[in-house]
Amino acid sequence: MTSSSSSGDACRRPWLAAYADGQLPEPQRQRVERWLACHPQDWSVVEQERALTDTIQQWWAATAPSPPTAAQWQELAQRIQDACALTHRSQRMAQQSRRTSVRMVRRALIAASVLLIISLGWLQPWRENQVPGPAAEPALAQQTETLDPAGLALTPSATDGRWPVRLPLAQDNEVILERVPHLGTGWLPVGRPPCDGGMPLLRSDEIVVVYLVPAAPAVAEPLPLLAAGEEDAAILVVPRR
Amino acid sequence: MNNEVTSQRSRTDGSASLCPDVPVNSCLVSDELLLERWEAGDAQAFEQLFSRHREAAYRVAWRLLGNEADALDAVQEGFIKVLTHWRQFRGLCRFRTWLLRVVCHCALDIGRNRQRQRRQEPWSDVAERHGGPPAGHTAELEVEELRQRLNQALALLPERQRQTLVLYVEGGLTYREIAEVTGVSIGTVMSRLFHARQKLRAMLALQVPDP
Numbered sequence: 001m002t003s004s005s006s007s008g009d010a011c012r013r014p015w016l017a018a019y020a021d022g023q024l025p026e027p028q029r030q031r032v033e034r035w036l037a038c039h040p041q042d043w044s045v046v047e048q049e050r051a052l053t054d055t056i057q058q059w060w061a062a063t064a065p066s067p068p069t070a071a072q073w074q075e076l077a078q079r080i081q082d083a084c085a086l087t088h089r090s091q092r093m094a095q096q097s098r099r100t101s102v103r104m105v106r107r108a109l110i111a112a113s114v115l116l117i118i119s120l121g122w123l124q125p126w127r128e129n130q131v132p133g134p135a136a137e138p139a140l141a142q143q144t145e146t147l148d149p150a151g152l153a154l155t156p157s158a159t160d161g162r163w164p165v166r167l168p169l170a171q172d173n174e175v176i177l178e179r180v181p182h183l184g185t186g187w188l189p190v191g192r193p194p195c196d197g198g199m200p201l202l203r204s205d206e207i208v209v210v211y212l213v214p215a216a217p218a219v220a221e222p223l224p225l226l227a228a229g230e231e232d233a234a235i236l237v238v239p240r241r
Numbered sequence: 242m243n244n245e246v247t248s249q250r251s252r253t254d255g256s257a258s259l260c261p262d263v264p265v266n267s268c269l270v271s272d273e274l275l276l277e278r279w280e281a282g283d284a285q286a287f288e289q290l291f292s293r294h295r296e297a298a299y300r301v302a303w304r305l306l307g308n309e310a311d312a313l314d315a316v317q318e319g320f321i322k323v324l325t326h327w328r329q330f331r332g333l334c335r336f337r338t339w340l341l342r343v344v345c346h347c348a349l350d351i352g353r354n355r356q357r358q359r360r361q362e363p364w365s366d367v368a369e370r371h372g373g374p375p376a377g378h379t380a381e382l383e384v385e386e387l388r389q390r391l392n393q394a395l396a397l398l399p400e401r402q403r404q405t406l407v408l409y410v411e412g413g414l415t416y417r418e419i420a421e422v423t424g425v426s427i428g429t430v431m432s433r434l435f436h437a438r439q440k441l442r443a444m445l446a447l448q449v450p451d452p
Contacts (some may be wrong), residue, residue, distance in 0.1 A: 014435035
C-alpha cells in the first residue's frame, strides 16, 4: 500500500475492499491493519466497500431466480445420468478398442520378430558362403562323379511299358554332377565339352523319346534316343540295365 | 468507527455449510465418497450429490445467462463434464468449487453462442422473446425490473470480472477458491472483484448508504 496519491488510492481501495470482505490472508490482513492504524481516515473506505457489498448482496437476494420445479430437477437428473452412462459406455468401448489395438500391434511385432529371426537364420548359410567368417564352415570342394546309370534305377512305366525320362539329358560321359553345398543330396549337372555349362532341366513332356528298332534279332536292343524340344539341348541317353 | 471488521459470510470447509437445501445427515457423507459410490453404480449417491449442489450451480448459471432454460442447460453440461472427469481433479480442490467453475465455463460458452445466434436472428424474433415485463403485481414487476437491470449490468461487465463476481457472490467461493479454479492469484481476484463491484455500482447507480 502506498501513500495517498491518486494512483496510491486506486491501488489501496481493492485491498481495503478485500479487507472488508474478510478475505485477505493473514500477513496481508496484518499489513492492512497496520496501514489503517496509521491512516484512520481510510476506515471510511472500508465501510463504503462493505456497504456496497451489502447492497449488492441485497439486490442479489431480491432478484434471486425462482428455482426449477421438482419435475424439472428430476428430468435434469435423468438426462445427466443418461449422458454419463453413455459417456462411460463409449469410454469403455474406446478403452477396449485401444486394448485390442495394442494387442494386435503386439502380436504383429512378435510375428515380425519371428519372421526376422527365421529370415536371418535362413540367410545365414548364404552369408557364410558370401563372406566366410572365421567360424564359418569351409566351402565344399568341387566333387566330380561319373554318372552311374545303375544308380538311376530306371524302370519302364507300368501303363505303357515306356521308359521314364530322367533329367538332365546328356551322354553319360558328357555330364558331371556337382553337389551343391547345403542342398542335401542335390546335384547340379554340368556338361563336359562339347556340352559345356549347366545342363537344362526339362520336364518329361518336353522330351521326345525315340525307340529304335533293332536291325536284326541277334543285335542287342538299341538304347532309346531322347530328344529335347530344343535342338541344341543336350541329350542324356540312359542305358538300360 | 468500528475497527473490528468481520467476514461478511462464514466460509468453512465443513460440508454442512455446503448444502443448505438437503437434510444435515445426508451432508455427512463427503462428496468424494458419494462420487466413488456413484461410480460403483449407486444411483442414490448421484441423487444426493445432485441435490446437494444443483441449487448453487443453477444460481451461478442463471446469473451469467439470465434465463432458466439456458441456466438448466449449463447445469446439465457442467454436471456431465464434472462427473465424467472427476478423477482428473480429485484432490485439487473441493468438488463444489470445481463444479461451480465448470458450470461457470459452460454458462459463458452458452452465453457466447446465444449472443452469436441473436446477432443473426431478425429483430422481430428478439422483440418477441423479450416482449416486456410479465403481467402481475407491482411488487413482482419491480423485482422483475430490478432483475433485468442487474442482468443487463452483469452482461456489460468484462467476462472475467463477471465470472469472479458471480462465483463470489452467488457461488459463495472464497477469494482463494476463486483463485484456484480460475488459475490466477488472490491479488487478481481481489482486483477483479473490486472493479466489478465499482462498475456495477456505477451502472446501477446504486445508492450506497453512508456508513
